[in-house]
Amino acid sequence: MDTQSTRLSLPSEPRTFGFYVDGAEVPAGGRDVFERNSPGHDVPVTRIPKCTPADLDDAVDAARRAFDDRRWSGLNGQARAAVLLRAGALIRERAEEIAYWETLENGKPISQARGEVAGCADMFDYASGLARSLHGDSFNNLGDGMFGLVTREPVGVVGIITPWNFPFLILCERVPYILASGCTIVVKPSEVTSATTLILAQILTEAGLPAGCMNVVTGSGSTIGQALIEHPRVDMLSFTGSTAVGRRVVEAAGKSNFKKLGLELGGKNPQIVFADADLEDAADGVAFGIAFNTGQCCVSGSRLIVERSVANEFAQMVQDKLAKAVVGDPLDEATQVGAITTDAQNRTIMDYIAKGQAEGARLICGGEALDMGRGQYIAPTIFGDVTPDMAIAREEIFGPVLTILPFDTVDEAISIANDTEYGLAASVWTKNIDKALMVTRRVQAGRFWVNCTLAGGPELPLGGFKQSGWGREAGIYGVEEYTQVKSVHIEIGKRTPWIA
Numbered sequence: 001m002d003t004q005s006t007r008l009s010l011p012s013e014p015r016t017f018g019f020y021v022d023g024a025e026v027p028a029g030g031r032d033v034f035e036r037n038s039p040g041h042d043v044p045v046t047r048i049p050k051c052t053p054a055d056l057d058d059a060v061d062a063a064r065r066a067f068d069d070r071r072w073s074g075l076n077g078q079a080r081a082a083v084l085l086r087a088g089a090l091i092r093e094r095a096e097e098i099a100y101w102e103t104l105e106n107g108k109p110i111s112q113a114r115g116e117v118a119g120c121a122d123m124f125d126y127a128s129g130l131a132r133s134l135h136g137d138s139f140n141n142l143g144d145g146m147f148g149l150v151t152r153e154p155v156g157v158v159g160i161i162t163p164w165n166f167p168f169l170i171l172c173e174r175v176p177y178i179l180a181s182g183c184t185i186v187v188k189p190s191e192v193t194s195a196t197t198l199i200l201a202q203i204l205t206e207a208g209l210p211a212g213c214m215n216v217v218t219g220s221g222s223t224i225g226q227a228l229i230e231h232p233r234v235d236m237l238s239f240t241g242s243t244a245v246g247r248r249v250v251e252a253a254g255k256s257n258f259k260k261l262g263l264e265l266g267g268k269n270p271q272i273v274f275a276d277a278d279l280e281d282a283a284d285g286v287a288f289g290i291a292f293n294t295g296q297c298c299v300s301g302s303r304l305i306v307e308r309s310v311a312n313e314f315a316q317m318v319q320d321k322l323a324k325a326v327v328g329d330p331l332d333e334a335t336q337v338g339a340i341t342t343d344a345q346n347r348t349i350m351d352y353i354a355k356g357q358a359e360g361a362r363l364i365c366g367g368e369a370l371d372m373g374r375g376q377y378i379a380p381t382i383f384g385d386v387t388p389d390m391a392i393a394r395e396e397i398f399g400p401v402l403t404i405l406p407f408d409t410v411d412e413a414i415s416i417a418n419d420t421e422y423g424l425a426a427s428v429w430t431k432n433i434d435k436a437l438m439v440t441r442r443v444q445a446g447r448f449w450v451n452c453t454l455a456g457g458p459e460l461p462l463g464g465f466k467q468s469g470w471g472r473e474a475g476i477y478g479v480e481e482y483t484q485v486k487s488v489h490i491e492i493g494k495r496t497p498w499i500a
């Protein structure tokens with residue numbers, strides 16, 4: 001790649017990856033191969049093996065052996081932390097490579113991918129500390145004859161299924177925390193964005209992670225994904241993706257071994273803007289919240305709930321902001337909004353835009369595909385005159401489409417915000433502390449932003465209320481999620497006999 005110019009060049013030929021089992025890369029061999037085209041350029045960029053169910057069994061067996069013989073969970077926290085710290089350092093060393101392949105497969109801007117990769121290295125640094133500080137509890141108040149302990153133990157073999165919108169970031173919000181807990185892993189990345197997951201497996205081996213602790217099996221959701229969620233020797237599964245597949249995960253867990261589940265599903269996240277907000281900041285935040293990653297974020301702020309007295313003025317301010325956002329080639333350093341990641345998602349977004357117009361919403365801006373010569377791009381779009389019953393106000397579009405819903409009172413704002421089956425994230429913009437706290441308390445969402453949006457880092461947990469999911473990832477909560485608790489009663493001294 002030519003790093004001198006402001007636009008990186010495309011690879012001269014697709015990069016070929018193997019999958020990853022028991023500490024080594026396995027070439028595709030006679031297996032079918034999936035050739036991925038860059039959504040920003042429509043040229044082939046990677047070649048990924050389509051694994052078989054037998055490959056998945058091999059990966060689960062490797063993870064099972066690595067867990068059961070305690071080669072990882074039996075190490076002390078210091079030793080586990082050392083591996084995670086080295087992995088963080090190696091991610092930084094290979095940051096440019098990871099960002100490049102992430103951009104090619106996903107279509108996100110290279111500058112954004114670089115920021116995400118830096119954040120991912122930080123996840124490993126932070127989780128390394130948790131490997132050392134994870135602890136249980138003790139009960140010294142049970143009388144002189146009894147002492148109580150609560151210990152945390154790793155759950156076991158964890159399956160991870162990731163989507164295509166943040167292939168590396170979502171992975172790194174999970175992997176270091178799971179490894180910190182002492183579990184071992186089998187990952188099934190999205191079939192269209194597997195490259196950077198395979199790079200992470202290489203990095204972890206180089207960092208000193210024992211063989212079998214991190215395995216990656218590539219392939220489709222309906223074959224490999226379904227086999228992983230049904231697998232009887234997988235103890236826990238972390239799924240991030242659509243609500244429809246989330247339901248299948250719950251069914252499969254019930255039909256197999258009742259594996260523990262973590263689910264991060266869809267969102268239809270409110271951005272509540274009061275008239276007393278710093279409207280300039282809020283307009284920038286709302287534009288960012290809907291156009292970042294082309295709106296393909298589970299936490300995108302897709303419903304603008306704005307106080308009626310400033311609704312028109314504010315809509316104009318957001319429109320002006322979006323008009324200045326640079327949409328274009330993801331490999332160009334100046335690009336802020338890249339390509340739509342999959343053909344199917346491109347169709348879904350365009351269908352919702354047509355549906356919004358058919359339902360009677362007013363198209364304020366955007367609403368069209370942008371011709372960049374190649375690849376698939378959609379202009380950031382705003383709909384006004386939206387009513388809460390319209391599909392564009394209720395369903396997750398997963399694209400750069402903002403719907404505006406006005407309100408008159410605080411109660412009404414809260415009620416509109418909660419009028420959804422989802423509860424993943426929410427933002428409130430106001431300079432009035434009472435309103436900010438009232439809204440933060442009463443709106444049902446797992447992540448809340450006050451006078452900001454899409455903020456995050458390794459310390460704070462993420463996850464959803466209502467149908468947005470189960471459990472939490474990241475932070476100390478993320479490590480604890482992958483442990484189970486054991487209570488230990490220890491009798492001290494002579495037993496009081498039951499039979500005299």
Ligand code: TXE
Nearest residue numbers: 162163189190221222225226241242245264265266298398
């Ligand atoms: O997701 P899928 P898709 C939402 C978003 C988007 C819609 C569809 O609204 O428009 O989902 O996206 C694997 N058993 N989100 O179709 O299918 C699949 O291979 C096991 C929100 O891409 O859920 C991939 O690895 N696994 C979301 C992962 O599930 C299966 C992010 C996600 O794919 C499977 C992505 C099966 N039967 C989409 N079928 C978020 N919360 O961020 C598929 N998969």
